[in-house]
Amino acid sequence: MIDFELSPEIAAMRDQLHMLAEHAMRPIAREYDEREHEKPWDFINMMWQLSKSSGIGPGAAKDGKDKAPERDRNLRTVVAVEELSWGDAGLYLSIPGPGLGGAAVMAVGTPDQKQRFLSRFKDDKPVWSAMAITEPGAGSDSAAIQTTAVRDGDHWVLNGTKIFCTSGLMAGDATKSNGFVVVWATIDRSAGRAGIKSFIVDAGTPGMTVAKCEDKLGIRASDTATLIFEDCRVPLDNILGSPEVPKTSEGFKGVMATFDATRPIVAASAIGVGRAALDFVRDELKKQGVEIRYGVGPRKLTAIERDFMDMETQLQAARLLTWRAAWMMDQGQKNNLEASMAKAKAGLVVTQVTQKAVEMLGPLGYSRELLLEKWMRDAKINDIFEGTQQINMMIIARRILGYSSKELS
Amino acid sequence: MINFELDEEQKLIRETVIGFARDEIRPYAREADEKGAVPASLLQRGWELGLVQGIIPEEYGGSGSEHSALTGAVIAEELAYGDLAIAMHLLAPRLLTVPLVEFASSALKRSLLPAFCGDVFEAGTAAVMEPRFDFDSSAPATVLRRDGDEYVVSGAKCYVPLGSQAKHIVVLAGLANGDGTVHPQAVVVARDTPGLRVGGREKSMGLKALETTSLELDACRVPRDHVLAAGDERAMRRLADLWHVGLGAMAVGVARAAYDYAREYAKERRAFGQAIAQKQAIAFMLAEMAMEVDAMRLLVWEAAWKLDRHEDATREAYLSKRYASDMVLRIADNALQVLGGHGYIRDHLVELFLRNARGFATLEGLAIA
Incomplete structure (x- = not known):
């Protein structure tokens, strides 16, 4: 039956986040727009504590054990994100948590991968994850990416350059957080899109460098990083999904x-x-x-x-x-x-x-x-x-x- | 709790109306437009769907389903998808019965509603618009004044659907507040009331199959209980909201008809060795149409849903009708553009969709949810 009213739980969460947006985000919105590349640590730490204690907001743990009921997870998230972005979109994007990288692990990761990479979002210190897809020569045409992953014994070896990676600094630099970056790379360029796989790269993995953070028109409180991979070795089981190259592009659709x-x-x-x-x-x-x-x-x-x-x-x-x-x-x-x-x-x-x-x-x-x-x-x-x-x-x-x-x- | 799915009963009604619009209405759309009339047999079959009788309480001879603006919007969209003029003709009786069901005294209901529960189509209508460029349904220029135990209505109306056929008409008039302003009031006027004169049939660029007339009211006297929900401003706002939702829903139907027509054409028509739908310039127009049809419908449904909860929905109803009026014109125009020169030819229905779409921004009170 058609209903446009949010459930009382979601409405209450929205109201709570609205207070937060108004009192914790709006007052510092201008400051972190002007001071690009500086991080609002007080806000970040507060959000980290809040997401762990209350389970509200998109930073809520996505390890399957959080308090938010599953049946309305996506609706809860869009309502929460609207409210936080009403406060400030740049600050919202700087909030630590599973983010896009975590979402990918949640969606297609094995139980072991979920355990290894998602449990850290319960840590005492803030943790970020990021998704690295775009390259200097491949934006919307993500099937054309050039970054390669080559198997070498117990490892995948990544080579290539990723740009426009949201929170790439916070997720990829081990001095910032115990995070990780999900990187799209091809294991078989001749296979086209079917050869594209994603790999989880831990922060501070040798061979992954955060080369720079972009100066941007807006959302300046959030870092947008360039990541360079030079013979970056990640364990074999850090691949998301199957390492086989399918005959069709079904895998890419996934x-x-x-x-x-x-x-x-x-x-x-x-x-x-x-x-x-x-x-x-x-x-x-x-x-x-x-x-x-x-x-x-x-x-x-x-x-x-x-x-x-x-x-x-x-x-x-x-x-x-x-x-x-x-x-x-x-x-x-x-x-x-x-x-x-x-x-x-x-x-x-x-x-x-x-x-x-x-x-x-x-x-x-x-x-x-x-x-x-x-x-x-x-x-x-x-x-x-x-x-x-x-x-x-x-x-x-x-x-x-x-x-x-x-x-x- | 958020839910974007119609309930089972609404789905059933929708399926029925979809079938009727596809099999019965659409095949007659062109002919009805050219001839300026809806075939009597089609009207009869439409009547038998029970869309008018359904919401009339059993004690007056109807089926007694509760009036739902949302269900009304679903019906209006699907019929208008078949053809706007035919849809308006089929649903015109509701312009009278819905206000009666919602706002009339039981005596008035008893005297008027049973006529709409018979076996043959019974015309009913509303006279809302006035022949002036700055017509404002929240402050109509038609005057209503109290005179002893009766009311007196005077003014001029236009775009009255089935004006020469309906025995009773809901007339929108303004009752003076005493400070120079007026508030809108709906009043039921019998066609044979002395002083009421039905004008000739109007000629419009669209809606050609639908008879609309002008109406003159020269000191028409009506009994007191023919003034619906007298003094209840909320009720009158609700009535205007129901009109807005009704027209908004029909705009969604016309927009979807134009979009579907253009999409199917674009997949068939070939140029430069491929279907024109494979060209981004065309494909993006179609994508926008698809997106906007959904956006229009969601806005209209939200307003209807609020009305069904008996909440103040004036903002939602007004804005959704406004949005739908703008969007249906854009979509119908783009649909014609997709067909190019063929779209301009009366062999295709898109020019009819465009002529019908143009009316929405102007028209008020020709449909009700």
């Missing part, structure tokens, strides 16, 4: 399936940023005595009212698409199409909403005294990472048309 879980999360983060801007505009308009008149004849609306209504409706459309994608995953339904819809819509919408918000508030919007201009900068990444808007539109198109990637590229 790897890509991780995105079905992560894209709604990125969409939710986008919506959090968009809502931050919308809430701010609403408050400012109220101060100026501007009332948004719902129900009035359409030809009587002012330009401001029309803009504001467009923004809030677009945002709500993106939120409903996102909740649906997460809910479907919780139900065990395939959500590849819906996850891409959520991501494409949310990325586009918040980019537009935050840009409009800057415009609507004029000099206030453009000023670094306020956070609007920052939200506009932060919002844009959601239109890009975890699959650009265009890649997601491509996936939607293939699904609705029944085309393979060969038939539509």
Whole structure:
């Protein structure tokens, strides 16, 4: 039966996280935007303690023993991520925890791998994990990656360069945390996508170097690292999934399936940023005595009212698409199409909403005294990472048309 | 608790209506548009689905299902997917029966509802819009005033579906607040009331199969209990919300019809050695349509769901109708574009979808959830 109301548990968690976003994130949002490459350690440590004690938030342990019920995990996560991103998207991304690397281990890891890599998220000190896919010559076309993994006795030997790795510094540098990086590499270049496998590389493994952290337009509190692999040796059983090269690209599809879980999360983060801007505009308009008149004849609306209504409706459309994608995953339904819809819509919408918000508030919007201009900068990444808007539109198109990637590229 | 799935009864109703729209409505869409009329046999078969009788309480002869805006939205979308004008014709009686079921006194229900539980199609309607560019359903210019034990209605209306056929009409009028402003009030007016004059059939760019007329009310006197939920502003907001959801849902249906048509065409039509759907320029348009159809529907359903919980849904209903009106036009226009020159030709239905889609931003009160 159709129901758009969050369960009392999720609503309570959301309210709790909202307090946290307002009181622990907003006050330092500007500071860590200006001080790029410095880490908000007080905030990080607080979030680490909080995620361990309460089990709330996306940092909650994903070792199968956490308190959050499984049946609504994805929905809980998107609601939590929206709230934290309302506080600050960069700070949200800097929160330690299983993250994308952990999600991959959780999804396809063996019991032994889960034990070895996920139990550390119960440690006293914060732990990060990261996912390294993008390369200088391969972004959206992740099947074209050049990083190689070659078997040598008891080890896989990795060689290549990974860029744009979110939290790559915190996950890969052993002086930062006891983390790990999940690295995509090919074990057989002639096999194309079928040859692509992912490997878990422990922080500080010899041969893995964090070469640099990018200077970015936004989400500056979060590091975006370049990782270089030079004869980096990892144990044989650090491969995720089978070491065989399948005849078909089914294996690659399995790897890509991780995105079905992560894209709604990125969409939710986008919506959090968009809502931050919308809430701010609403408050400012109220101060100026501007009332948004719902129900009035359409030809009587002012330009401001029309803009504001467009923004809030677009945002709500993106939120409903996102909740649906997460809910479907919780139900065990395939959500590849819906996850891409959520991501494409949310990325586009918040980019537009935050840009409009800057415009609507004029000099206030453009000023670094306020956070609007920052939200506009932060919002844009959601239109890009975890699959650009265009890649997601491509996936939607293939699904609705029944085309393979060969038939539509 | 969040759930994106219709319940079993709604699924069953939807399946039935999908079949009817596919087998009965769509094949007549073009002919009905060209001839400006819905075939009587089609109306009769539509009537037999029980979509009007279903929500009328058993004591008045109906099937007594509880009125649900969400179920209404599902029905409206699926019928409109078949054809908008035919859908509006089939559901026009609900423009009268839904406000009666929700807001009328039992005496009024007893006198009017049984007529809608018979074996043949019975017309009913609402006169909401007014012939002015800045028409505002929250402050209608049609005047309602109290005179002793009766009320008097005066004003001009337009876009009244089945205006010459319906025996009773829900008229939206403004009752003075005393400070120069008015609040909207729905009042049931019999067509044979002295002073009421049904105008000629209107000619529109779309909805050609649907008879709409203008209406003039010159000091029409109505009994007191024909004013629905008098003084209850919440009830009148709810009525406007139900209109918005009804039209929003129909916009989803038209948008989906245009999208499906364009998608199937694009898979068949070949250019430069491949299907045009294999070109990104076309594929991305189709992907956007698919995404927006879902977005529209979710927004409309959210508003309907709130109405079914009897919560204030004015914002959701208004915004979802607004969004759906914008989006259906964009989708129908893009669908026509996918067909190129063929889309402009009346051999294909997309030009009809586009003409029908254009109306949503303007129309109010032609459908109800």
